[in-house]
Amino acid sequence: MSMEAEITEEVRTALREALGALDSEWQGQLQPLLAHLSDDLLGLMQVRSFLAQHREAAGDRFRPRLESMTAMVEQHVRQVAGDGAALAQVAAQMLELQGQRAVLQQQFELRRDLLEIVVGHGQRRALGAHRVSVGSPGMSLRVVDAEQVPPAFQKPQPDRKAILAHVQSTGELVPGTEVGTRRPAVTVKPAVAGGDDRGA
Numbered sequence: 001m002s003m004e005a006e007i008t009e010e011v012r013t014a015l016r017e018a019l020g021a022l023d024s025e026w027q028g029q030l031q032p033l034l035a036h037l038s039d040d041l042l043g044l045m046q047v048r049s050f051l052a053q054h055r056e057a058a059g060d061r062f063r064p065r066l067e068s069m070t071a072m073v074e075q076h077v078r079q080v081a082g083d084g085a086a087l088a089q090v091a092a093q094m095l096e097l098q099g100q101r102a103v104l105q106q107q108f109e110l111r112r113d114l115l116e117i118v119v120g121h122g123q124r125r126a127l128g129a130h131r132v133s134v135g136s137p138g139m140s141l142r143v144v145d146a147e148q149v150p151p152a153f154q155k156p157q158p159d160r161k162a163i164l165a166h167v168q169s170t171g172e173l174v175p176g177t178e179v180g181t182r183r184p185a186v187t188v189k190p191a192v193a194g195g196d197d198r199g200a
Contacts, residue, residue, distance in 0.1 A: 002060060
């Protein structure tokens with residue numbers, strides 16, 4: 001069985017019925033899955049990824065249903081994978097992609113850092129058909145020992161937002177945590193015709 005093994009009509013029907021059972025509020029978000037259910041193993045994983053991306057945004061009202069659908073997709077993935085030949089192909093491709101990813105990541109980081117330096121922190125700039133925005137450096141937080149974090153910053157887990165606010169306003173490091181510098185975000189988007197692309 002290859003990675004392109006056909007997803008059965010039974011699987012597509014089950015997914016369509018599950019998606020169709022959602023309230024109209026979520027129909028618009030999930031409609032693409034109804035129209036483009038994939039016919040291969042990796043395509044089915046794209047369906048799973050889509051559901052996972054929307055899980056947190058779904059809220060308590062829809063999250064259980066999305067989790068149930070995700071479990072159903074995972075069950076079908078195991079069925080389609082069959083005797084393991086498809087997985088062997090995936091493993092071989094993953095090994096190849098790992099090498100490509102290292103090279104692409106290095107090239108991505110070089111270009112990202114170049115834009116950060118030239119455009120400047122807190123600035124935006126039109127560059128041809130694109131607009132580049134660079135954020136400002138921030139503070140990162142790592143909880144190294146949750147038990148040492150004072151009760152005032154627990155609810156019941158360490159409240160990272162409250163801890164960061166405390167460190168930023170007082171300069172005092174909260175026990176059980178470490179702070180560092182967060183790299184500024186660098187985003188590239190198509191330029192909007194007539195938009196204001198002056199440096200901010």
